[in-house]
Amino acid sequence: MKVEATAIPEVLILEPQIFGDARGFFFESFNQRRWEAETGLHTTFVQENHSRSSRAVLRGLHYQIRQAQGKLVRVILGEVFDVAVDLRRSSPNFGKWVGARLSAENRKQFWIPPGFGHGFVVLSDTAEFLYLTTDYYAPEHERSIIWNDPDLAIAWPFAGEPLLSAKDRSAVAFRDAEVYS
16 A cells, blocks of 8 residues: 555545456455555544545535544545645644545545544536544534635635535534534
8 A cells, every 4th residue: 555645644535555467457455454554543443434525525524523434435436536625723734724536546545634624516417425433423512614615725626506405505604613622
């Protein structure tokens, strides 16, 4: 697995080693020993989620203020632009974001540590998105920051308005958001 640091060092892009031939391909999408050895992180994943979305669907920016979740995300069909926003007030990167294109073709994974907001927009006709989490979903602690917050100034790579859930349409501004200490 190739591990690449981003502009926010705790957020990582991971590229698995692919074994392919005329029959198809194989790769380990997760291996605990390799994860720990190559990232230096000792995490436990407790839940796996799978979503399917259409072009221009934007999900996020989500986080849990308690039971903060680390997420290891990947795309198995289509392509998305995935974003992590540092919501740790004590961090030198507080309020900064990094993004990555994830696709079934490039098979890259994105590690978003606890303490970050997360969102993605679908760039292909459809996309299927898988993610492992380090803590369980706790809807009572879930928070959302509006996707187009001017203080965050995320450079989403699409034109027009995204398709949003009611929850994401009513998300708060970054300056009004509950954040981590």
